[in-house]
Amino acid sequence: MKDIFDKESMIKDIAERENIICNYQKYGLLDRENAIKKIQELRRGDENVAAITSVKLAASSVPFNQSTNDQLVGELIMQRDILQAKLIKKQLEEQK
Numbered sequence: 001m002k003d004i005f006d007k008e009s010m011i012k013d014i015a016e017r018e019n020i021i022c023n024y025q026k027y028g029l030l031d032r033e034n035a036i037k038k039i040q041e042l043r044r045g046d047e048n049v050a051a052i053t054s055v056k057l058a059a060s061s062v063p064f065n066q067s068t069n070d071q072l073v074g075e076l077i078m079q080r081d082i083l084q085a086k087l088i089k090k091q092l093e094e095q096k
Helices: 002-027 032-045 047-059 069-095
Strands: none
Touching (some): 002 032, 002 069
16 A cells, blocks of 8 residues: 555655756746755755765755755756656556
8 A cells, every 4th residue: 555655645745846946947937945945855855865865965065045946957857867767767667
């Protein structure tokens, strides 16, 4: 049962990030507060995202209040891509 919730949670997280990314790319609109909230939630809640983020932050770190919209959306894209890869892996494992 836990796998179903994990999968649904990943799908929800991907969709939320995709929505923010698309609104920014299509219309130039970004709710910075919501974007930062989503970034922080996943940094705390997903070990893969946390690990990759810590490596990136070791190279260069910009506080959220000084980050450009492009930087915030770039991190959301990275998070979405990580979640999509995890979801595909989980689906492939279920097929075996």
